[in-house]
Amino acid sequence: MANLKEVKERIKSVSSTQQITRAMKMVAAAKLRRAQDKIIQLRPYSEKLSAILANVSAGNSDESMTTYAQEREVKNVLIVPVTSDRGLCGAFNSNINKALNVVVKAHEGATIHVMPIGKKAFDMSKKQKFTNVTAYWDMFSKLSFETAREAAEFAMNGYEEGKYDKVVLIYNEFKNVATQIIRSEQLLPIVQVEQENEASSTGTDYIFEPSKDFIIEDLIPKSLKIQFYKAILDSNASEHGARMTAMGKATDNAGDLLKELKLMYNRTRQAAITTEILEIVGGAEALAADK
Numbered sequence: 001m002a003n004l005k006e007v008k009e010r011i012k013s014v015s016s017t018q019q020i021t022r023a024m025k026m027v028a029a030a031k032l033r034r035a036q037d038k039i040i041q042l043r044p045y046s047e048k049l050s051a052i053l054a055n056v057s058a059g060n061s062d063e064s065m066t067t068y069a070q071e072r073e074v075k076n077v078l079i080v081p082v083t084s085d086r087g088l089c090g091a092f093n094s095n096i097n098k099a100l101n102v103v104v105k106a107h108e109g110a111t112i113h114v115m116p117i118g119k120k121a122f123d124m125s126k127k128q129k130f131t132n133v134t135a136y137w138d139m140f141s142k143l144s145f146e147t148a149r150e151a152a153e154f155a156m157n158g159y160e161e162g163k164y165d166k167v168v169l170i171y172n173e174f175k176n177v178a179t180q181i182i183r184s185e186q187l188l189p190i191v192q193v194e195q196e197n198e199a200s201s202t203g204t205d206y207i208f209e210p211s212k213d214f215i216i217e218d219l220i221p222k223s224l225k226i227q228f229y230k231a232i233l234d235s236n237a238s239e240h241g242a243r244m245t246a247m248g249k250a251t252d253n254a255g256d257l258l259k260e261l262k263l264m265y266n267r268t269r270q271a272a273i274t275t276e277i278l279e280i281v282g283g284a285e286a287l288a289a290d291k
Contacts, residue, residue: 004272007265014261018254024088025247032177032240039174039233046230053223066220067160069190076111078133078155078164079103080187080228081125082171082235083118085140089243092172092180093120099170099182100124113164115155117232143236145229152228156221159188171231172238178245180238185231187224 081100083093104112115133116122122137136151158164167188172180208215 004265004268007261007268011258011261011265014254014257018251018258021247021250021254025244025251028240028244028247032237032244035233035237035240036174039230039237042226042230042233046226049219049223049226053219066190066216068156068188068220068224071189072162072165074107074110074165076113076164076166077103077107078113078115078158078167080115080117080151080155080167080169080231081121082169082231083116083120083124084235084239084243085119085138087120088246089239090246092239092242093118093124095180095182096121096170096172097124099184103168103170103184107166110165115151117151118235139232140236143232145225148229148232149225152225155187155228156224164188169228169231171235172242173234174237174241177241180242183231183234185227187227190220190224 079100081096083096087093100114112130113133114121114125114128114130116125116137117139119137122134125132133154135154136147139147139151155164155167159167166186169183169185169187171183171185173183175181
């Protein structure tokens with residue numbers, strides 16, 4: 001059985017750890033509120049913009065609506081894994097790494113390029129034999145639409161110039177504090193929306209103002225940048241949710257461990273007291289016998 005000093009030191013150590021995890025949970029909760037507000041505000045706009053784009057695409061019968069929709073033989077793939085800058089958020093980052101390996105395996109034979117977003121993704125990509133784009137990994141240190149736009153434009157320009165034949169986003173979609181959904185989303189080429197029924201497949205005549213070409217040229221790049229930014233905000237909110245959950249569980253586990261340690265301390269203390277009493281009684285009896 002451990003001695004009293006060891007158990008006491010362990011209780012002190014676990015108590016300190018519990019205070020840290022409790023504080024981290026509170027900080028994550030505060031950050032989550034702000035991040036959640038941002039993604040909740042952006043999501044309806046992004047979905048509506050995507051719906052408008054789908055409607056325009058459905059009404060467009062030209063050979064090529066845009067260069068961003070052109071499909072070609074996949075020889076070079078740009079994968080954008082989005083992780084956090086820090087750990088202590090459960091399986092948040094490791095799930096992205098697993099999803100990255102799945103996407104890489106699905107494109108076996110193609111040259112893989114990785115543009116990591118977040119320090120953990122940057123560290124993971126360095127260990128792999130990929131061609132890495134390392135200009136945007138620290139995006140979360142100055143997170144804004146402008147920084148996300150620059151990264152999105154890099155991927156879009158690379159696709160337009162033929163440097164990349166496919167662009168895939170991998171991120172955690174925020175559902176709630178306890179749930180994050182891994183998404184492997186094709187950003188480029190644009191996935192064409194298939195008509196689901198006859199009513200939707202009937203030719204619809206759209207009136208474009210000022211012109212169809214102008215709207216397409218303006219709408220599609222904007223939609224792609226918003227889609228990219230939404231993935232970043234989703235991942236940011238998911239990170240804080242995952243950290244809040246992980247730190248909450250760690251705090252609860254520390255509480256359970258403290259109960260066990262305090263019980264062990266009391267038992268050890270009682271055993272020491274009992275032993276001391278027995279020694280005193282034994283000594284008193286020995287003295288009485290000598291007399």
